[in-house]
Each structure stands twice: as structure tokens, then as C-alpha cells.
Amino acid sequence: LPDGAGPGPLLVLLLGPAGSGKSTAAAAWPEADVVTPGAVPGPAAWWPSPGATPLRELHALVTEVEGRLARGRTCVVDAALTEGADRARLLAVAERYGALPVALVMGTPLGLCLERNAARPPHRRLPGGTVRAQYARTRDAVPGLRAEGFARVEILHGGSAHG
Ligand code: ATP
Ligand code: MG
Numbered sequence: 001l002p003d004g005a006g007p008g009p010l011l012v013l014l015l016g017p018a019g020s021g022k023s024t025a026a027a028a029w030p031e032a033d034v035v036t037p038g039a040v041p042g043p044a045a046w047w048p049s050p051g052a053t054p055l056r057e058l059h060a061l062v063t064e065v066e067g068r069l070a071r072g073r074t075c076v077v078d079a080a081l082t083e084g085a086d087r088a089r090l091l092a093v094a095e096r097y098g099a100l101p102v103a104l105v106m107g108t109p110l111g112l113c114l115e116r117n118a119a120r121p122p123h124r125r126l127p128g129g130t131v132r133a134q135y136a137r138t139r140d141a142v143p144g145l146r147a148e149g150f151a152r153v154e155i156l157h158g159g160s161a162h163g
Contacts, residue, residue, distance in 0.1 A: 016106025017134030
């Protein structure tokens with residue numbers, strides 16, 4: 001991982017479906033650097049659906065990230081951002097504040113994500129089809145992440161930032 005590379009902060013996006021290990025990987029950073037989906041921990045994110053982030057939630061996320069990057073703080077986003085248009089909003093903020101945008105993609109196999117999801121208590125469990133769709137969208141996005149504007153794209157195997 002780039003470790004405080006360059007003069008500016010990092011904007012780290014953790015990408016992967018529910019159960020892929022985003023929150024586990026996020027624990028490699030100081031808790032204060034991690035932007036999580038609202039105050040209530042729940043499955044996947046604010047938006048468990050694989051589609052575009054609802055506007056209000058996206059706005060809240062972008063505003064939070066912008067406030068942190070404007071102060072030169074590294075920002076680790078733990079949210080299932082499956083849509084390029086949503087990621088583009090954050091990339092624009094990173095560019096505005098000279099933050100280095102990094103994508104860390106959970107390389108966890110779909111079967112393991114599904115297993116973990118199925119093992120969760122019912123209120124934290126998503127429909128299997130949703131996990132599959134999140135997985136497919138993330139996988140399909142990977143080849144284009146550099147073109148989207150990420151300076152570094154890393155695939156994390158074993159779901160660990162140290163793996
Ligand atoms: P969600 O999108 O639903 O928040 P997530 O991507 O944040 O999911 P985690 O909650 O980090 O996923 O991980 C899901 C489960 O898998 C957890 O029970 C966690 O303990 C386990 N897990 C994650 N990473 C690893 C790992 N590297 N090795 C073993 N177990 C792991
Ligand atoms: Mg999580």
C-alpha cells in the first residue's frame with residue numbers, strides 16, 4: 001500500500017460485495033480515518049442494492065469525504081460503491097484537494113462471500129442474488145478503474161490489507 005505517499009492525503013476506496021471483507025480490511029487503518037455508512041452498522045452499506053447509491057446517501061458520503069480531504073486527512077471509504085458514476089463523485093473530490101485516489105478491491109471469491117453472508121444473522125443477511133450482483137458489478141469494474149482515475153488499483157487476496 002502507498003503509505004502516506006506524496007504530500008497530499010489518500011482517498012482509499014474499499015470495493016467488494018457484502019462479506020468480501022471491506023470492514024475487516026478497513027481495520028488496518030486508524031478508526032478515525034474510516035468513513036463508514038452512517039452511524040448504524042448494517043449489511044453491505046447504506047444501500048444494500050447493487051445499483052446506484054441513493055442520492056441522499058451519496059451526498060452525505062461525498063460531503064463527509066470532502067470535509068476530511070479539505071483538511072488534508074486520509075480517508076478510507078468502507079462502502080459498496082458498485083457504480084462508476086458514484087465513484088466518479090469521490091474521484092472529483094480527490095482531485096480538487098490533491099488526494100491520491102487508491103482502489104483496494106477485495107479479491108474474495110464469490111462463494112466465500114455467499115457463505116459468509118448466509119452465516120450472518122437474518123437482519124444482517126442480504127439476498128444471495130444481491131451479493132452475486134454486487135460481486136459481478138465490482139468484478140466488471142476492475143479493468144476500468146485506472147481509466148476512471150485511480151492512481152493505484154490493488155486486488156486484496158484473503159480479504160486482508162496485509163495479504
Ligand atoms: P459488508 O459489505 O456486508 O459490510 P464486508 O465487505 O465489510 O461486508 P466483513 O464484514 O469485513 O465484510 O467480512 C465478512 C466476514 O468475513 C466477517 O465475519 C469477517 O470476520 C470475515 N472475514 C473478513 N476478512 C477475512 C479474512 N481475511 N480472513 C478470515 N475471515 C475474514
Ligand atoms: Mg462492512
